[in-house]
Amino acid sequence: MISTNSQVNFLSEDFLLQNSFAKTLYHDYAKNLPIIDYHNHLSPSEVNSNRQFSNMSQIWLAGDHYKWRAMRTLGISEKYITGNATDSEKFKKWAQTVPYTMRNPLYHWTHLELKRYFGIEEILNESNAAEVYLHCNELLQKPEYATQGLLGQMKVEVICSTDDPIDSLHDHVNFSRKKTGLSMYPAFRPDKAYAIENPDAYLSYLEKLGEAAGISIQNYEDLLAALENRIGYFHERGCRLSDHGLEQLYFFEKDEFNLQDLFELIRFKKKLEPKEIQYFKFKTLQELCKMYHSKGWVQQFHLGALRNTNTRKLSELGPDTGFDSIGDFDQAKALAGFLNSLDSKDQLAKTVLYNLNPRDNEVFATMIGNFNDGSTKGKIQFGSGWWYLDQKDGMEAQMNVLSNMGLISCFIGMLTDSRSFLSFPRHEYFRRILCNLFGKDVENGELPWDEKWLGKIITDICYHNAKNYFDFNSKNITV
Known part of the structure; x- marks a missing residue:
């Protein structure tokens, strides 16, 4: 074993915990809780095969x-x-x-x-x-x-992968039959189903989607039918949530284009105008969200990333190689319109909104309150600090804004959003930061010295809120 270094103050047992109450909250309430990691990019194959x-x-x-x-x-x-x-x-x-x-x-x-x-x-x-x-x-x-052992070391109870509608989910089904103490569920990520900017790539994807659904996609209605088919397929295999990566959500008050006409243009490999692309995304996402609501799913929206900014490196290395940044997109008006278009017909599913630009923290924190309707605790969530914001300052900012403008007591907490099987100490990092925020308020006289009640809030945020928010149950897998 590598010897201990002499820098005893670095990563000590009280790392990031700045007073006695924070230490009590972490060590007695947060530290040993299981982990529900409801959004990551781990390989289901590597989990199932115990790589x-x-x-x-x-x-x-x-x-x-x-x-x-x-x-x-x-x-x-x-x-x-x-x-x-x-x-x-x-x-x-x-x-x-x-x-x-x-x-x-x-x-x-x-x-x-x-x-x-x-x-x-x-x-x-x-x-x-x-x-x-x-x-x-x-x-x-x-x-x-091996992968399952590493997850077990961190007391991971649930992981949710990120899966394209065309995925077979064979690894999820096979893994569900094993008795490991870990549950792995898919999450429906249909980004490619409305990525019409590149008609050639889109048409190629539609062939795969149609094959997976057993539907020849010849028109827009076929596209929706194929997506509904795959949502049903995912649901039978334990899926209870979706995820979407977008610069921003779109909203149109009136029907400005004929969707079938747009679909025909794509089939003939015609590039659409930006407004036509936005309209297609809006309508398709709207239909998807109605399907999620009918299944009782949670929908997640990761908003604000400016992706693939370096075209030279994109051509050399491909996407997701480190050349994305925070974007500065307008969010509020269209986000409100999109959510309202679903809520007005009582078809708004439980929703988690993740923001990448810290300038919009207050926008997102107040937006969730617009659509919490008393039907479910924390129905609309301001998701944990994401990507460039999942660091100490970013997580503190997200939690402070949520505290000021919503109820942090209803927050479903942290996720890794990672491709690495070694990333789960990020939950510890989050829990220490969370406990320190509350501990400082107690020390400052801004919160009462009520260990039992504050301990309950901490355990809820770290574990129980997520456990109750998501409909995770191994019995849900019926195939």
Whole structure:
């Protein structure tokens, strides 16, 4: 085991906990709760097969564009990031990068993950990279370090993957038959079903969607029928939530275009005008949301990312490789109109809204109150700090705004939104930050010293609210 470092104040048992009440809330109420991770990008196949990773680069660096961006910023060649360098060379370059990530959340996450999974308390750097790499690789060969074991170490109770409508979900079904103490459910992510900006790519996708649904998609009604078919297919296999990644939601008060005419233009590979594209997305999303409501699902909207900004790197490396940023899209009016178009007919499902631009925190926090109707506790949620905002300042800002303009006591808490099986200490990070916020208010005399009641609120936010909000039940899988 790697020896303990002398920096006893870093990542101590009271990390981020600045007073005695915060420490009590964390250690006695939050620390040992199970994890419900209702949105991530883990591979269902790797969970079901209980994959054993051969080394740290494969499990820790591959696919992690947070780390990739930091390495590029430091001037490290792409060869050592997504290129053809060996896994050990890539790990060494990441270790070289880590000391330069101070005050970036990567510094905390890196050392939390090394400590919680591998018992390493040293600060990772270039000089100890080889020793750390060898130590971790040896542990990764043990049965408890396969994917299911890693999730078990963090007391993960539920994970929800992110799945395209055309996915077979065979891994979810097969895994549901195993007795592991972990539940894995799909989440319906239909972004490609209305991504009509590129007609060639869209038509190719429609062929796959039609094949999956057993429907030849020749018109717009066929498209909706295929999507409804797949929603039914997902529902039978335990799915109870959807997710959408969009710059913004769209809303049109009047029917401005004929959807079948737009569909025909796409079939003839004609590029649509921006307003036509927005109208198509609005109407299709509206129909999808009605379907979700009829099934009792939760719908999630991740809004505000400006994606694939570097066209040179997009052509070299493809999407999701670290060249996306916060966007500055107008959100409020169309978001209100879209939600109202569903609520006015009582077809608005439980909804989680994630904001990427911190300037819009107050917009989102007040928007959820417009559509909470008393039917369900926290029916409309302001989701946890997302992507560039899932760090200490971003999470504190989201929770402070939610506290000021809504009820943080109804909040469904944290998720990883990660592709890494080593990312689950992010829940610990969130829980420590949450407990410290409440602890500071108690110390300042802004909240009463009521350990039992505040402890209940903490456990609700960390676990019980999410457990009650989502209709997760292994009996839901009927095939």
